[in-house]
Amino acid sequence: MQNIAIQVAGLQKSYQKLNVLKGVDFEVERGSIFALLGSNGAGKTTIVKILTTLLKQDGGTALVNNFDVAAQPGAVRQSISLTGQFAAVDEILTGRENLVMIAGLRHLENPRPVVDDLLNRFGLDEAADRRVSTYSGGMRRRLDIAMSLVGKPQIIFLDEPTTGLDPEARLEVWKTVKELANNGTTVFLTTQYLDEAEQLADRIAILHEGKIIANGTLADLKKLFPAAKVEYVEKQPTLEEIFLAIIGKKEVM
């Protein structure tokens, strides 16, 4: 089990009469990016909340870093960090103070270099001593993710990390996620954007009506469809490409 970061078997959860998860199974390999794909209300956030010990499941088991989320929540919390759907930053504090606060809660001996390094990596040096309420949406998200990296957790949960971001900020987040995985961190990502899963994920699972209906690499999933046939299509630039070209940010991922 050394190579498995997250293992979920037969996971069930209902809210009153609403049966959200009806036996969900999947595994996430260590150091990989795993994308959970599903439409709004499919239960993606419910899965994230169970795996991050914020919610108790009704049935089934979930192991995170080989610890049972129900039986050893403390050990699970040591191994993970969560970047939720809404940026979990303190608006009244500065960016630096936010990071120092999390470093304090992670009981780091010497937080200063860690905080400086993160501010630098996420391009927040200049804004470090400004209150977060003055930050743009992209900056907030970057700070949010930076806060999740304090103390180097082994597994990172990102719940719809790019929802509500502009295209530029979205590319920034994608870059960050890729770097994380390159450094050996396991990333569990939920998204409703197909291109996001396609861009980032090593494995993709599709959650639909409370069950995982497909799970595999992008290549695996493509095999589920009829073989590709050659068509001639005039390639028009997408609006996103035009937008990025005009504002001069042609960072190709």
Added chain:
Amino acid sequence: MNNHYFSDMNVMLGRSMRHIFRSLDTIITVTIMPIMFMLLFVYVFGGAIQSGTDHYVDYLLPGILLIAIASGISYTAYRLFLDMQSGIFERFHSMPIARSTVLWGHVLTSLVSNAISVVVIIIVALIMGFRSPAGILAWLAVAGILALFTLALTWIAAIAGLSATSVDGAGAFSYPLILLPFISSAFVPTASMPPVVRAFAENQPVTAIVESIRALLANQPVGNEIWAALAWCAGIMLVAYIFAMRAYKKRIV
């Protein structure tokens, strides 16, 4: 028990104290209404009120302090509500920290910020001619009663902050609390009230608390009132604490 309890608490307290000192307008808002009442009652209505003392401000001050605390705690509900709404609550709860410090940080902050308001109002009262022959022990007893009263109301505020569905809802509960001192011996002796109102006024907590503080400040014997005052505060605190914890558990695992 988490052995980082005090260091976690320190981080939480530091965080919400920063909130207070960066929004000093909240302290001004909290103190301005009681100060207005004090000016109004001393300089406008005071001449017509038969309180049995030459210095009406001496008679009035305890009730004014309670009004200040009753309006001050609504900010605790407000801050708690905002924490629940933003992702920061979930971030804290998914971290390996002593979870109860998330709530207690707000409670201690409420104590400190209300203490600041109380001091500001006492200074204004001194300028208006308030004098007290009380010794250090009596003052300490007054501080103790006010702290207990603040704690009791803060836990009521916590119920509101944790269970409200809108910002307005989180603050609205404090209005009846602010009005309670008016139907007590805080402004006029209860002897002048019609029987039904008088019965209510003499048996509600504010009267016992006001009478105790007034006696302590005037260096008079406190009698049994102080036990009634302490019993009320402790009782309200206990009940509110139980309900606040229940509301809290409903929101988390």
